[in-house]
Amino acid sequence: MVSHAELDLLAIAHIDCDAFYASVEKRDNPELQDVPLIVGGGQRGVVSTCCYIARIYGVRSAMPMFKALEACPDAVVIKPNMEKYSRVGKEIRERMRALTPLVEPISIDEAFLDLTGTERLHQATPAETLAKFVRGIEADIGISASVGLAPNKFLAKLASDLEKPRGFSVIGAEEAETVLAPMPVGRIWGVGKVFQKKLEKDGIKTIGQLQTMEAAELARRYGSIGLRLASLSHGDDSRLVKPERGAKSVSTETTFRSDISSFETLRPILRNLSEKVSSRLKKSDLSGRGITLKLKTADFRTITRARHLGDPTQLADKIYAAGESLLENETDGRRFRLIGIGVSDLEPADRADPEDLLDVSAERRKNAEIAVDKLRDKFGNSAVELGLTHAARSSDKPRKS
Template sequence: MSTDITHSANLAPALCRDCGTRLPADMNRCPACGSPRLVKHGELDVLSIAHIDCDAFYASIEKRDNPDLLDKPVIVGGGQRGVVSTCCYIARIYGVRSAMPMFKALEACPDAIVIKPNMEKYSRIGKEMRERMRALTPLVEPLSIDEAFLDLTGTERLHRATPAETLAKFIREIEEDIGISASVGLAPNKFLAKLASDLEKPRGFSVIGAAEAKSVLAGMPVGRIWGVGKVFQKKLEKDGIRTIGQLQTMDSADLARKYGSIGLRLAHLSQGDDSRLVKPQRGAKSVSTETTFRTDISSFETLRPILRDLSEKVSARLKKSDLSGRGITLKLKTANFKTITRARHLTDPTQLADRIYSAGVSLLENETDGRRFRLIGIGVSDLETAERADPQDLLDESAERRKSAERAVDRLRDKFGNSAVELGLTHAAKAAKDDK
């Protein structure tokens, strides 16, 4: 963490986060600007893997755009799903959390100001952040709209600064130019960097070095390990494993026998070892598919099952690539070759066919006004990893049942092939194609 791990405090490099001044570690305030916001660590000048995570991203943008909200609790969310997308840190003091049902959030914080998400605005600012990150290093791996891994190895000559100094300057410029804040985690690998970025939010700059990794991890719950979700965490707790420190004492072969491949990952990560590289996102910016009809179609009821079939194909590609996305785009081409595109932004990223289809079919309804179409397509954009895709919807039990059913169908198709299970709409789509 942001502490001295050398034998002498005076030997540990220190940096002022507010003005970038280098100073001895025994100082508690920057002599240049008077700021107490110092980062000190014995490995500060040798670490180069970072995780940058914006602080309450949506809420921060809304406060930036409306200064009257600065000292008020703000919740971004609501709408049809009736859940919290994100909330500011004032609201969090009252117990409000992301994915909480809105009625519970307002019970906890009745004075909160609720704002409907503006995903187009958030996406635009997220892209600007990403471009600024890529100016620091080409090795930027986005995790979502507001966070990414960076590998700044070898950038000292380019920026004439250590990675820590470059990151501190970057965060200052983000606050000055864009008007939002972010937290930084600096470490020898991705796992530790992501843990570090969450230690001192908001406006944090935390360091976990290689020498202290095991001791820092030891007291953390097993749920802090990448890939350990709530279900698996309960399984580990049932087996008597509650802390990462307990995993550190266990034999890796025993963990592998008991939990398979994830057991080996537990063994490595519990020791602070993570060999994953920062991989820049060079792939497609969207995942889409489309089909052209032999005979033009005007009927919504005929187009609907075809759209469902296309949504399943896009979903399968997203799942295979471990991707998700917030942008849903419907594409239509009329009989006279005019292309129509309609788009919708989701509050949370998805990789589920059910959600892709639901968004697409609502867009389709507005376009089926008697015109004949020769092509239909559906696509998902604003891609990110699947880590935060499709959170539980506590207010819509039917959505949760559909999600569980879709995951069950996926497992059957993985085992027996894509034709093992066909939904009624999907079957209707194939029948429609056979009739054309």
């Protein structure tokens, strides 16, 4: 960026590392530097991320692995190493916090920053500080990133996607409507694939079409989200950069009246707890990749076991499945007085549970869970109950939750 009319006036940034998982793997193995690389596989058999060389061949995130290898048969495939990625992400996050205390993480490899008032501290404008920052993490950590600079979070996030990789894009307030107008409605924060199809069915395909509509009309058609469409389509976003995003995890646990050692007795209790965690995630519009099982033995020794999922989830079905496999390995005759389940590495809900083309039953279970949620919202939690969770309620009365 050489010049921009508002360059020295803008202070809200979105920083997004480029093909983060793949970049970490290439950094750690120089032999992979010039080859197409896919990070993924595992139980779901899908692409978690891929390098930009692989993207030239049409590979993309969430693509089934067999399709990715059909498109790019020479690609190297590596299973995700979430612990390593988390370490690198935390190192970059600490460098962000050295720029400003107003850092709002969005995921392991991206965050919003508000650099308002930091000119004296850094002896530079926010734009200059950000340029120095991304040069520094590439030189010192070996990871490149793209920057979006704008007057608000919505425009900053859009800008960071415009020229990846190693992009530095600016969207000013004066040009916002012009820049947004030709973009598809799916580029608006909160508009997922299902809602985008609904808008397109109503004849609304571009953000420019939304700009011509009255807020009252959009509200009448789409409720509260219609008002958001009206604001964001004009580039207006009043959300602040919040350094604390609330809870880092969502979890629940229960203590038994008498110790339990049986896997079959613990399973329904774990399912019941998974449903509670799932409900809280859904109500908070959150999802997460990290699943943690907590157990406390009869002699008060705490045991935690964790697993990372390929995609963030908010479904009880997936939370329970991961927790159950962890539990099975620990039920070896020991008696437990407490069990808990939690979800961490939280992300926005719109990233959760992408369609699994390799497991059609997973999509059916997802739809069934959504239907059950609607019935419970209308008639109460006891309106629909699985046989497994009913067993949990009748088998043992917990002391606390």
